[in-house]
Amino acid sequence: MHGKVNVVDNLNLEVEEGEIFGFLGPNGAGKTTTIKMLLGIIYPTSGEGYVLGREIGDMNVHKVISYLPERPYYYEHMTGMEILRFYGSLFHIRDEAKFESLLEKVNLAGDKSKTISQYSKGMQQRIGLAQSLLNDPKLLFLDEPTGGLDPIAHTEIRDLILQFRDEGRTVFISSHELSEVERICDRVAIIDKGKIKQQGRLEDLLSGGRIEIIADGVSQEVADKAKSTDAITSFHNGRLIVDMPETTDVNALLDSIRSKNGKVISVVPRRRRLEDLFIETVSDKPGADRSAGAEVGS
Numbered sequence: 001m002h003g004k005v006n007v008v009d010n011l012n013l014e015v016e017e018g019e020i021f022g023f024l025g026p027n028g029a030g031k032t033t034t035i036k037m038l039l040g041i042i043y044p045t046s047g048e049g050y051v052l053g054r055e056i057g058d059m060n061v062h063k064v065i066s067y068l069p070e071r072p073y074y075y076e077h078m079t080g081m082e083i084l085r086f087y088g089s090l091f092h093i094r095d096e097a098k099f100e101s102l103l104e105k106v107n108l109a110g111d112k113s114k115t116i117s118q119y120s121k122g123m124q125q126r127i128g129l130a131q132s133l134l135n136d137p138k139l140l141f142l143d144e145p146t147g148g149l150d151p152i153a154h155t156e157i158r159d160l161i162l163q164f165r166d167e168g169r170t171v172f173i174s175s176h177e178l179s180e181v182e183r184i185c186d187r188v189a190i191i192d193k194g195k196i197k198q199q200g201r202l203e204d205l206l207s208g209g210r211i212e213i214i215a216d217g218v219s220q221e222v223a224d225k226a227k228s229t230d231a232i233t234s235f236h237n238g239r240l241i242v243d244m245p246e247t248t249d250v251n252a253l254l255d256s257i258r259s260k261n262g263k264v265i266s267v268v269p270r271r272r273r274l275e276d277l278f279i280e281t282v283s284d285k286p287g288a289d290r291s292a293g294a295e296v297g298s
Contacts, residue, residue, distance in 0.1 A: 007033045008044070009194040015187075020161065020171045022185035024178070026282050030194040031174045035141055038172075039067055052139060063091075066132035070144040072124070076117040080108050080127050083116065087131050102130040106160060122153025129160055139170045146177050158184055182206075182274040192282045206272045211250055213242045218262040226253055 008030040015021045025031050036042045037049060040057035049056040052064065074083055084099040103109045106126040116124065125145060132140055145161065146154050162184055164171050175181050181188060182202065189199040198205060216239050223235040231244040240262070242253065246269065257264055 007194055008037070008191075011047075011191075011194070011196060013189060013196060013199070015170060015172060017170055018165065018168055019186040020165050020173065020184055022181040022188035023172060023174045023191070024176075024181065024188055024278060025191040029191045029282075031191060032143070034191070035067075035143065035172075035174060039065070039141065063135060064137055065139045065141070066135060066137040067141040068125075068128045068132045068143065068145065070147060072128045072131075074116045074124070074127070077115055079113050079115055080119070080123075080130075081112040083127055084130060084134065088134050091135050093134060098134075102133055105133070106130045107156065120153070122149050122156065125149065125153070125157055126160070129157070137169065139172065140164060141172045141174075143174045144176065145173060146175070146180050154180065178274045178278055188274070190278060190281050197281045198277065202274070205277055206274065209246045209269060209271045211244055211246050211248070212266070212268045212270060213240070213244070213250070213253065213257075214265040215240045215257045216263045216265060218257055219260050222256050222260050222262060225256055 011030075011034060013034070023031055023034070033042070037044055038051055038056055040062070043057065051058075051061050054061045075086075078086065080103060081099060084102060085094075088094065088099065100109065100112075103112050106129055108123060108126055108130065111119070111123060116127070119127065129145075132142075142161070146157050149157065158180060161171055161173070173181065173185065185202060187199070187201050188205065190197050218235070218238055218240040220235075223233065223240050226235075226240060226242050227233050228244070228248070231242055231248065233243075234241040240257070244250070244253075250267070254264055254267070
């Protein structure tokens with residue numbers, strides 16, 4: 001017999017209205033299960049959750065949210081316009097002008113008569129986004145919206161997502177494209193083994209960058225001074241390489257090098273990346289818990 005497994009364990013998550021929120025984690029971390037709970041497809045065994053101020057599963061909420069899965073399936077014989085008509089009918093929407101406007105919004109107006117089988121993957125993602133806007137949602141759930149797309153399609157989808165935020169919509173993105181998430185998201189959460197390990201604003205989570213200094217003609221005395229608890233130093237034949245926290249007094253070290261006739265070759269700030277934080281978090285390295293949880297909501 002197989003024992004019970006907690007796919008999501010003591011999850012505390014908060015999404016603020018009008019933001020782009022990135023939900024990150026390795027495969028099997030619990031991302032899809034969490035999204036299904038928020039959509040009311042499955043229900044938590046304990047605890048409570050709210051979407052747009054109402055309990056998850058509330059049918060009134062379903063009218064103002066949308067979900068675009070990672071691999072949406074469409075009837076390939078249908079055209080882009082027919083797709084919008086078909087899904088629009090589920091909301092009792094038969095507004096041809098609205099369909100035309102949505103196709104224009106996702107840059108498919110010129111391809112509305114092509115069948116889905118003729119659409120590239122990027123075009124299929126864009127028709128999916130158009131479909132997700134049919135009910136004028138306040139909250140959109142997007143699962144891997146840029147996965148497997150070429151750079152041009154990446155840019156097009158990214159610009160659309162940013163436009164959604166400008167329109168006042170809340171966007172919840174689950175993605176492995178960390179550089180894209182870092183570029184567009186206001187806040188993120190990282191889930192691993194069913195638990196939230198990190199949560200907060202990107203600028204707060206990514207604080208603590210480092211600075212690399214390279215200098216030649218450095219004396220042993222100066223090299224010894226450069227060594228500190230948080231600095232990584234390399235010294236050989238007068239060449240000093242120092243990797244130090246950005247909070248360190250960099251100018252003091254530079255002055256010390258120059259005062260002893262050393263030559264500063266370069267000073268390079270290195271901003272902490274989301275990829276660094278992600279790897280540090282899911283690989284269980286020390287200091288990897290900065291989460292600040294609250295009830296599930298938007």
